[in-house]
Amino acid sequence: MTESAVPAAISTQVDLFDDAVVADPYPTYAELRALGPVVRLERAQAWGVPRYESAKAVLADPETFSSVNGLHLNPEGNQWVTANSVLATDGLEHARLRRVLSKELAPRAIKDLAESLRSRADELVAGLADRESFDVVSDLAAPYVTGVIMDLMGLPQVDGSGLMKQIESVFDTFAAPNQRTYAGLPSAQAMFEFLQTVCTRDNVRPDSWLGAAHAAADRGEIAEIECVMTMAAYLTAGMDTTIHAIATAVHHLVADREQWELVRDGKVGYDALFGETLRFDAPIQGFGRRVVRETQIGDVTIPAGDQVWVMFGSSGRDADKWGADADRFDVRRPGTEDHLALGFGAHLCAGNHLALMEFDAIFAALGKHFPELSADPEAPAERVLNNVLRVWEKVPVRTRG
Numbered sequence: 196m197t198e199s200a201v202p203a204a205i206s207t208q209v210d211l212f213d214d215a216v217v218a219d220p221y222p223t224y225a226e227l228r229a230l231g232p233v234v235r236l237e238r239a240q241a242w243g244v245p246r247y248e249s250a251k252a253v254l255a256d257p258e259t260f261s262s263v264n265g266l267h268l269n270p271e272g273n274q275w276v277t278a279n280s281v282l283a284t285d286g287l288e289h290a291r292l293r294r295v296l297s298k299e300l301a302p303r304a305i306k307d308l309a310e311s312l313r314s315r316a317d318e319l320v321a322g323l324a325d326r327e328s329f330d331v332v333s334d335l336a337a338p339y340v341t342g343v344i345m346d347l348m349g350l351p352q353v354d355g356s357g358l359m360k361q362i363e364s365v366f367d368t369f370a371a372p373n374q375r376t377y378a379g380l381p382s383a384q385a386m387f388e389f390l391q392t393v394c395t396r397d398n399v400r401p402d403s404w405l406g407a408a409h410a411a412a413d414r415g416e417i418a419e420i421e422c423v424m425t426m427a428a429y430l431t432a433g434m435d436t437t438i439h440a441i442a443t444a445v446h447h448l449v450a451d452r453e454q455w456e457l458v459r460d461g462k463v464g465y466d467a468l469f470g471e472t473l474r475f476d477a478p479i480q481g482f483g484r485r486v487v488r489e490t491q492i493g494d495v496t497i498p499a500g501d502q503v504w505v506m507f508g509s510s511g512r513d514a515d516k517w518g519a520d521a522d523r524f525d526v527r528r529p530g531t532e533d534h535l536a537l538g539f540g541a542h543l544c545a546g547n548h549l550a551l552m553e554f555d556a557i558f559a560a561l562g563k564h565f566p567e568l569s570a571d572p573e574a575p576a577e578r579v580l581n582n583v584l585r586v587w588e589k590v591p592v593r594t595r596g
């Protein structure tokens with residue numbers, strides 16, 4: 196597609212992955228939504244899809260908007276990081292790979308975990324009870340989520356904290372090329388090496404995710420290499436996303452005592468908190484798709500072969516969907532389960548029930564042990580810049596108000 200063929204009104208030179216935009220993307224998203232349901236992002240050589248309805252329509256049509264060779268806005272990412280994984284396949288191939296862990300992640304299986312998820316969170320939070328302050332990221336969300344995931348993977352003895360930083364930079368590789376995009380590629384490599392060397396049949400419990408993947412390989416349902424790609428997808432998608440979502444929720448709750456009390460006192464459910472948190476600040480801000488047949492978004496024709504960038508983060512702030520106060524965090528907002536931050540359609544997050552149960556466990560424990568939880572006025576929350584993931588460096592809180 197040449198630049199001159201695109202009407203100026205729907206074309207922009209905005210760099211979505213520039214430091215200043217990544218630090219606070221929401222004003223830029225508002226500009227893009229005002230331009231239309233689809234906007235040519237000249238710098239990324241892709242079509243941005245910033246509105247709620249247009250993003251949902253793209254996700255609902257995988258026959259036009261393919262995940263194959265399309266998730267990353269650069270060829271290296273598509274070829275090396277997610278190729279042939281559950282995330283980057285379509286149709287029957289996707290169904291075959293998604294089946295590998297469908298039993299383990301089904302709502303019923305996750306419900307059975309509720310008790311152990313809650314007691315693990317309770318123990319961790321109780322262990323902070325002597326402290327006047329702590330960091331939600333490094334003291335709570337990261338050890339909790341990495342512990343849960345390592346355990347479910349079948350590697351309870353492995354410390355997942357190093358992996359967490361690697362996975363963070365794997366998210367950089369989804370963007371259009373910049374310094375962060377390429378710095379993330381060695382991290383993806385390190386994650387694959389970890390999976391190949393540590394996650395062997397001898398090391399994992401058979402009644403675990405890795406055990407299930409190995410069993411599927413033994414039955415000939417997936418190839419040996421697909422075990423690694425499957426686990427890489429689950430690790431990438433399931434760890435840092437949940438860690439930073441928990442930190443986001445705490446950050447906003449302690450900034451508004453009334454909202455914290457509503458959650459603490461059970462007047463607003465943990466599912467409503469989960470929905471509003473993901474709507475307000477989607478942990479994954481966007482993923483790509485490849486257009487496999489010419490199509491229309493609004494009155495714009497998108498040629499086959501082009502890429503679109505589905506803007507989960509922007510869709511959560513669309514006033515046409517969420518009302519004039521879409522930029523306000525409010526746990527009382529109705530209908531937030533409609534958000535797109537866990538995807539939609541065929542690739543809807545496979546870990547969505549688990550992520551909600553982790554939220555449930557953490558906030559139940561925080562409400563019980565720290566009813567007076569508040570922001571730490573001496574230590575503001577800090578972020579780390581990432582092309583695609585909303586990352587917190589630290590979210591300090593005070594335990595006694």
Ligand code: HEM
Binds near residue numbers: 282429482539545
């Ligand atoms: C708050 C936490 C989470 C967020 C925000 C999140 C977000 C997402 C999103 C946006 C997608 C859709 C990708 C697409 O359409 O291309 C997705 C898919 C996926 N998620 Fe999650 N996720 C979270 C937690 C988890 C957890 C805990 C797991 C499991 C361990 C997980 C595993 C997956 C997998 C395997 C996929 C790929 C599904 C497929 O392609 O069929 N996620 N996630």
